[in-house]
Amino acid sequence: MDMSSSNSLILVLVLFAFCCEMQMIAGIDYVTCTSLGSPCFGKKRECPYECPLKSPSGPKAKVCYIDCSSPTCQTYCKHYKPDCNGRGSACLDPRFVGADGIVFYFHGRRNEHFTLVSDANLQINARFIGLRPAGRSRDYTWIQALGLLFDSHKFTVEATPAANWNDGIDHLKFSYNGEELVIPEGYLSAWQSPENQLRVERTSSKNSVLVNLPEVAEISINVVPVTKEDSKIHNYQIPDDDCFAHLEVQFKFYGLSSKVDGVLGRTYQPDFQNPAKLGVAMPVVGGEDRYRTSSLLSADCGDCVFAPG
Structure with missing residues (x-):
């Protein structure tokens, strides 16, 4: 491996470690689909920056959910209180x-x-x-x-x-x-x-x-x-x-x-x-x-x- 490739690999590893550390500092949670009949069952996804936590930080804060019916098992933000225009x-x-x-x-x-x-x-x-x-x-x-x-x-x-x-x-x-x-x-x-x-x-x-x-x-x-x-x-x-x-x-x-x-x-x-x-x-x-x-x-x-x- 030449010197430039070695330096590039080191840089990637440093950036990866930095990102992981920043996520821990920022307190970003992960959510897992627990719906047994879903193709997303067991899949783990990172919460969006708009709602990084699974539990609300305050009564008006949004929390992080995972959409088990989504083809990509995507996460989304939602208030704990009812959304009267939302499904269900x-x-x-x-x-x-x-x-x-x-x-x-x-x-x-x-x-x-x-x-x-x-x-x-x-x-x-x-x-x-x-x-x-x-x-x-x-x-x-x-x-x-x-x-x-x-x-x-x-x-x-x-x-x-x-x-x-x-x-x-x-x-x-x-x-x-x-x-x-x-x-x-x-x-x-x-x-x-x-x-x-x-x-x-x-x-x-x-x-x-x-x-x-x-x-x-x-x-x-x-x-x-x-x-x-x-x-x-x-x-x-x-x-x-x-x-x-x-x-x-x-x-x-x-x-x-x-x-x-x-x-x-x-x-x-x-x-x-x-x-x-x-x-x-x-x-x-x-x-x-x-x-x-x-x-x-x-x-x-x-x-x-x-x-x-």
């Missing part, structure tokens, strides 16, 4: 964005329960609250609570009622296997189940959490009221004694089966054709009879496929 979200009254990116509305009925996702190992139900002003042919509804069934476990998260909204009060209530669950207020305060199958982490001091079922699902949740401005714009006619505190949610799933069903879950079927009419201001999709359950923690809807074990 359910916000407002309620407005869904399916896995196909198509927006649709599912009104359901107030004080009833509907299946959002039903797969062999996961059932997610929602309790709807709402009202029907005089002259209306249907209820205005919002998602007030979620019920999760996985393995032999049950978890609920709900928005507690409030006459008037106060940001200084926490409006979240939790239960695990029938017992009330207390998660202390405070940013990144967390609780983990004894079996390590469920982790709940506060993403702000109050009213926002991230629910994680490792290798199954991740759910960003935020509690919000129906504001007087919203009521005026949409003619909700919200009464003075109830602000209809409800949940904004966004789901991220890992390894759903091709038979997954539910109001939102069906949009993850490989051959799903969304019946929502494009170009319509509020494309409403039905299915109340197919997805109604008898309670928040039941899997008895007509199209439910949940089969623990």
Whole structure:
């Protein structure tokens, strides 16, 4: 090897070591795809400079994720809190964005329960609250609570009622296997189940959490009221004694089966054709009879496929 080639090799090694050292100094994390059915399974990728960490440095910071469905297994940045315009979200009254990116509305009925996702190992139900002003042919509804069934476990998260909204009060209530669950207020305060199958982490001091079922699902949740401005714009006619505190949610799933069903879950079927009419201001999709359950923690809807074990 001549002197110039030797010097070039030394320079490359020095630069490589320098870059590695700078990454360590900068605190850049790596993320690994854990979705078993993905071609990216086990692939490790460096986080982008825009969001170099897997855990947020603050309530408004973005965190690093890996897209296991991407051909290149690329990483991307995302807030912990729900993105109501992102895929897998359910916000407002309620407005869904399916896995196909198509927006649709599912009104359901107030004080009833509907299946959002039903797969062999996961059932997610929602309790709807709402009202029907005089002259209306249907209820205005919002998602007030979620019920999760996985393995032999049950978890609920709900928005507690409030006459008037106060940001200084926490409006979240939790239960695990029938017992009330207390998660202390405070940013990144967390609780983990004894079996390590469920982790709940506060993403702000109050009213926002991230629910994680490792290798199954991740759910960003935020509690919000129906504001007087919203009521005026949409003619909700919200009464003075109830602000209809409800949940904004966004789901991220890992390894759903091709038979997954539910109001939102069906949009993850490989051959799903969304019946929502494009170009319509509020494309409403039905299915109340197919997805109604008898309670928040039941899997008895007509199209439910949940089969623990």
